[in-house]
Amino acid sequence: xxxxxxxxxxxxxxxxxxxxxxxxxxxxxxxxxxxxxxxxxxxxxxxxxxxxxxxxxxxxxxxxxxxxxxxxxxxxxxxxxxxxxxxxxxxxxxxxxxxxxxxxxxxxxxxxxxxxxxxxxxxxxxxxxxxxxxxxxxxxxxxxxxxxxxxxxxxxxxxxxxxxxxxxxxxxxxxxxxxxxxxxxxxxxxxxxxxxxxxxxxxxxxxxxxxxxxx
Amino acid sequence: xxxxxxxxxxxxxxxxxxxxxxxxxxxxxxxxxxxxxxxxxxxxxxxxxxxxxxxxxxxxxxxxxxxxxxxxxxxxxxxxxxxxxxxxxxxxxxxxxxxxxxxxxxxxx
Numbered sequence: 001x002x003x004x005x006x007x008x009x010x011x012x013x014x015x016x017x018x019x020x021x022x023x024x025x026x027x028x029x030x031x032x033x034x035x036x037x038x039x040x041x042x043x044x045x046x047x048x049x050x051x052x053x054x055x056x057x058x059x060x061x062x063x064x065x066x067x068x069x070x071x072x073x074x075x076x077x078x079x080x081x082x083x084x085x086x087x088x089x090x091x092x093x094x095x096x097x098x099x100x101x102x103x104x105x106x107x108x109x110x111x112x113x114x115x116x117x118x119x120x121x122x123x124x125x126x127x128x129x130x131x132x133x134x135x136x137x138x139x140x141x142x143x144x145x146x147x148x149x150x151x152x153x154x155x156x157x158x159x160x161x162x163x164x165x166x167x168x169x170x171x172x173x174x175x176x177x178x179x180x181x182x183x184x185x186x187x188x189x190x191x192x193x194x195x196x197x198x199x200x201x202x203x204x205x206x207x208x209x210x211x212x213x214x215x
Numbered sequence: 216x217x218x219x220x221x222x223x224x225x226x227x228x229x230x231x232x233x234x235x236x237x238x239x240x241x242x243x244x245x246x247x248x249x250x251x252x253x254x255x256x257x258x259x260x261x262x263x264x265x266x267x268x269x270x271x272x273x274x275x276x277x278x279x280x281x282x283x284x285x286x287x288x289x290x291x292x293x294x295x296x297x298x299x300x301x302x303x304x305x306x307x308x309x310x311x312x313x314x315x316x317x318x319x320x321x322x323x324x
Contacts, residue, residue, distance in 0.1 A: 011288045031262075040269040047265045047291065051245060054287050080260025 003170070004066060010049035014056060016067040019191050022172045023184045024072050030082040030183070052079060069188055076184065110179035113168035114161075117197070122162040130177045226257055230267060232310055233257055235276060235295060235303040242294040244282075268293060276302055 003018040016024065031048065035041040055075045056067055115126035118137055125144055126137040134140055148155070168174045171190040175182050180190075230252075237248055245264060252258045271277040276299035279291040295303070 035266065038266065040266075040273055043272075044265045044269050047245060047268070048262065050288050050290065051261065051265075054246065054290075057287050078261055080262035084260045085262050 009056070010046070010051070010053035012053040012057065014053070014067050017069065019171050019187060020067050020069045020072045022170070022182070023069060023187045024067075026183050026187070027072075027076055027082065031085055034082065034085055048079065055079070069191060073184075073188065081184075111173075111176040112165055113173055113177040114165050115174075115177060116167045121158075123167065124158055124161045124165065127165055127168070127177065131179075133179075227263075229310065230257060230263075231271065232303070232306040234264075234267060234271065235299055235306065238277065238293060238295045239300070239303060242292050244290050244292060246290075248293070271299070275299075 004015050005018060005021045007014050007016055007021065007024075028045070028049070032041065032045050035044050038044075052075055055078055056071060059071050059074055060067065110131055112131045113127050114123035115130055115137070116123040118126040120141065125140040129135070129137040129140040132140075144158075166173075168177050171187050171194065172182060174194075175186055175190055180186055233252065233255075234248060237243065237251055245268060246261075248268075249258065249261050249264055252264070258264060268277065272279065272293075275296055277293050278296050279293045281289045282292045283289050
């Protein structure tokens with residue numbers, strides 16, 4: 001199940017998947033950053049948004065349909081990638097002037113999250129492992145255990161971290177957790193990987209069911 | 216990829232002339248202009264046209280008015296100005312000269 005966002009794109013209201021929203025916002029932000037150097041940036045962005053709204057309207061089959069990643073990719077392929085515009089996609093873009101509901105910034109730096117997918121208790125050690133670039137969370141857990149036994153690091157510290165460190169909820173968070181760049185390619189790759197993981201988990205569940213049946 | 220860039224540069228040079236020429240006798244939406252330019256393979260991606268239209272409008276060679284659309288958001292309807300028409304004539308002349316010059320220079324002997 002995914003969260004959706006309501007957006008106003010070129011004066012048209014759309015409902016869009018959370019991941020697609022991130023990709024679209026990144027796209028528009030990169031382009032806007034590129035045009036900031038030339039005159040008429042706002043007008044150009046207005047024209048581009050209007051055209052994209054038209055294209056989305058054409059690809060959605062009903063007025064209640066939701067924009068998903070595949071729609072975003074399709075429209076971007078028609079409009080052109082930021083590279084086609086001559087934009088440099090490696091630099092992070094400053095927040096768009098339009099209002100954004102979320103308060104966290106879109107900079108390229110790593111951010112500490114709890115990794116609930118790889119959690120034993122609450123994903124604190126996994127999150128720390130991701131932040132420090134340690135591939136195996138078990139190592140962090142071992143270090144933590146040793147620290148708690150020999151240095152008297154109380155469990156309360158873990159609980160505090162559990163409370164104050166947010167869980168990585170979506171592809172964007174998971175990318176930021178590992179310090180990966182956030183752009184259309186990385187977001188769609190991340191979403192694909194997550195879908196594969198879900199697929200694997202479902203397969204394993206299926207297998208354990210059928211093996212239980214046999215007994 | 217460098218060859219693609221070279222080709223794109225060549226097309227870019229003549230795009231303004233073509234856009235002005237398409238709007239010489241009729242008004243048009245950006246999407247109509249794009250369609251025609253795509254048919255003649257002058258552009259591949261739509262994004263390149265918007266900064267161009269904006270430049271021409273800022274230079275007063277084009278202007279626009281808003282038109283309501285039943286099927287979507289209101290759209291900009293571009294038309295050529297008198298100044299634009301003058302510049303178009305000039306550009307056509309330059310293009311013809313250029314055309315001859317290139318043909319002469321690239322003739323295989």
